[in-house]
Amino acid sequence: MKLRELADRLQCRLEGSGDVEIVRVAAVRDAQPGDLTFVAHEKYAADLAETQASAVIVGTALAEQPTARPRCAILRSDDPYSTFARALKLFAQTTPPPRGVDKLSSIALDAAIGQSVSIGAFVTIGAAASIGARTIIYPNVVIGPGAVVGADCVIHSHVSLRERVILGQRVILHDGVVIGSDGFGFVRQADGSHLKIPQHAAVVIEDDVEIGANAAIDRPPLGETRIKAGTKIDNLVHIAHGVSIGRRVVIAAQSGVAGSTVIEDDVMMAGQSGVIDHVRVGAGAKVGAKSAVLSAVDRGEFVSGHPAFDHRDWRRASTIFRRLPSLKKRLDRHEQRIADLEEKLAASRSPERRS
Amino acid sequence: MKLRELADRLQCRLEGSGDVEIVRVAAVRDAQPGDLTFVAHEKYAADLAETQASAVIVGTALAEQPTARPRCAILRSDDPYSTFARALKLFAQTTPPPRGVDKLSSIALDAAIGQSVSIGAFVTIGAAASIGARTIIYPNVVIGPGAVVGADCVIHSHVSLRERVILGQRVILHDGVVIGSDGFGFVRQADGSHLKIPQHAAVVIEDDVEIGANAAIDRPPLGETRIKAGTKIDNLVHIAHGVSIGRRVVIAAQSGVAGSTVIEDDVMMAGQSGVIDHVRVGAGAKVGAKSAVLSAVDRGEFVSGHPAFDHRDWRRASTIFRRLPSLKKRLDRHEQRIADLEEKLAASRSPERRS
């Protein structure tokens, strides 16, 4: 694609010649002639001067002075990071299964298959399931009876959508995702055994949700588990039964949310964090990496630690935690000095009394 | 089902008319006419008064007074939570693959397939494997050569049972479970490389075990990995090679047990917890959420933290951890006050000596 056309499609201001042919997006240090690259921070200015790329996306503040200009053309953007993401999409090499339904698949006769779908080999689609238009299903996916998959979804290999799970539009599920497995619910009996509470209620994944590889989302006995629109969930995350995850929530890898908990809109959970069952994490709150939320979190709060509390307080406490041995030594020394003082004072006072 | 029949099957005392037709179990606030619902705690008494359900399961202490009675019929139970679980089972909508073996499967000629099994599409069953009667195998499951699956098991999609793994009866494996993968064992060589210790010994999953989505259970080089009867394991749990898990153990999501460790009967491990290798966790012990057990745990002990120790002590210590900055300030102030005292005392004593 000519750089001129690219500038147009990315809605950037072009500085330099638009005639160069762009074939790829590459990192600033790896870029070769024909590549478009990207520099967002002043600290990479040196890379900018050295790059072999044919064009670079930069923000409005960067490389403005003639001396700081790279030799290549510039695509100037108010939001260079978003422009970079859009450029990557233009050059993305995706290789979905071909349009149509692979003959080595097992599609229930009464399944409703939308227009222009791509369904790969060894895919199973259960009775009365429906698949929206243009949805791409990679090989070896299993979609249970009665499941509803919206339009323009991308479902990678080895995903399990259990019976009656509902997916919105433009949902992306990475390989090995499980949606609708039984919630972990038992009633302890008098003999110590665990009576299973059947888990057959709804799971709803709304529009524009993306879920990472081998993540698992359980279904509840009653009510529903729901992941609201625009939420992004990373690899190996566990969402328990009856959980409600708000809109635009971000949950990083290996985090978990226990049963019936409510995560409100725009919450961010860092990696390996966890939230206990039956609590509410308020809108816009943040949970630090590897933190364990054991009670409710207020809107906009940032918590860390185990148990989690205010992030800045946790950082302060953690700093002192490292020094506990020296604090303890000081405490021991105080003990001795106080005892010495007490003795001396007693000694200095008793002669007084005697005198 | 008529409420009268339901009361009979659930062995509850019916208070009200038994003529109403019950079609579903629903949450107390969502329930509609035709629904059975469930209230276990006094605090939901208000919901009870408001519910649209046709009948409600309650305990012996609830809604006894005429004023507290709901408008609907009552199924009174000594153990309402268990009754609720049994009611859910009666109304459960499961949609296993049809009886028989899907023609798009790959079953070894010498595999022994029990009566009345349901085996879905794209299932592979290896040489000399055996599948018990009435066992349900969802699509895309792989059962390795020589594996033994008991009767009345339910094996969901994308489960891998590796070669010679043994499953008891009524075992439930959720989607993506891996049983019998190689334990993580290597011998470091003089050149720094890791020589693999082959892991080909036994894995035994006893009766009535349930294992959550994408959990992984490894096999050892010698001896066995064993999960004893009635144990329940949640999503994304890791059980290392040579581990022995007792009877009726409960292990919540994303927890892990390292190699050769013994978890005795009736232990409960909360979510994201872990136990180090080669230790014993005594019968009935509890491990708190996200806790790291780095040494043996006594019978009945409840431990939390990293490293884990007595739960109540951990809670007390955690409460003080938050206040470490203020404790440190107090320590600093003590230092100053002690120094002041020492100086003053020295000053007050030296004149004495001089005098």
Place this chain on the structure above:
Amino acid sequence: MKLRELADRLQCRLEGSGDVEIVRVAAVRDAQPGDLTFVAHEKYAADLAETQASAVIVGTALAEQPTARPRCAILRSDDPYSTFARALKLFAQTTPPPRGVDKLSSIALDAAIGQSVSIGAFVTIGAAASIGARTIIYPNVVIGPGAVVGADCVIHSHVSLRERVILGQRVILHDGVVIGSDGFGFVRQADGSHLKIPQHAAVVIEDDVEIGANAAIDRPPLGETRIKAGTKIDNLVHIAHGVSIGRRVVIAAQSGVAGSTVIEDDVMMAGQSGVIDHVRVGAGAKVGAKSAVLSAVDRGEFVSGHPAFDHRDWRRASTIFRRLPSLKKRLDRHEQRIADLEEKLAASRSPERRS
């Protein structure tokens, strides 16, 4: 195999008769006649005297004295643990799919399939992918278009290799591993939504890497994710996009490494540990179990805790953490005693002044 031949193949010194037929390797307490067993530590000397095995692998220092000798033959080795691993390999019972390509597979016409491969049922191999000689692919594996798999690899069931992923030689991937799923990268937009950054760059898994069940390794938008030669990764590990893992690294189960982080050669990460994004963990460093590395780690350092710091310091601090309640009580008592001292000193000095 005759013990004499076994001694030869394992390059051990044989003490006793070499005529006995060895059929199996077994644990010292389980061993029966015909079994080879293994004792590495002095503390199992009692087992050695009792064993029913026909032969035992021991080190140079063990069972040297005639009184300590077992009744069975001895294979003496400078490195008994490695000898044990090699013996296990000789007797390993593996049951890969038969040589050739299962007819119930879906292999792209232009895929390059090496000599003597074993490809099981319901395997999908995408366009232009290549599979090295003697590689074993278990049932229900999906290998994406353009992926390159080296020779002598073992790929277990339900593995997803996404498009263009590159695997070296002798790579072992356990069941459910996902390689090349999209990295977790988004740009927050003014309206709060998350714009996806396409993730289509390279993932390279070098020679002799082994990856545990249900682990997930993401691909980046630019550059590459790379796991270098000889590295071993356990079950349910998460490796984010753009991460570089060095040679001979060991990462235990349920650990995670966040985006763009560099783990240098010979690092060891214990179970459930995590490393934040964009940091470097120096060669030979160790990360303790369940620890959270939130900043760079120097070569050879051993860190633990959350956040992680020097392991010995962490242990000392953790020991005191448990005693925080008693420390706080001591602090309270000091407060009182200092106040008492101040009062007494004031009282003892004021009369002086008056006098």
